[in-house]
Amino acid sequence: MINKGSKVKVLRKESYWYQDVxxxxxxxxxxxxxxxxxxxxxxxxxxxxxxxxxxELILVQ
Structure with missing residues (x-):
């Protein structure tokens, strides 16, 4: 579950922040x-x- 304050990695390929946290x-x-x-x-x-x-997001530890 994605909550406020979580660190996430972007999976949307057309995003400027693709693969960024x-x-x-x-x-x-x-x-x-x-x-x-x-x-x-x-x-x-x-x-x-x-x-x-x-x-479009994945939770990062």
């Missing part, structure tokens, strides 16, 4: 991409977070 900031319900993840690495436009579906 981030920290879960928020988990919502009843929306398409309920897991909000923040990363250390920023995109070229300065964004360091994104929302993902639970099946």
């Amino acid at each position: 981030g920290t879960v900031v928020k988990v919502e319900k009843d929306i398409k991409y309920p897991v909000f993840v923040r990363f250390v690495k920023e995109t070229y436009s300065g964004v360091n977070s994104n929302s993902f579906a639970e099946n």
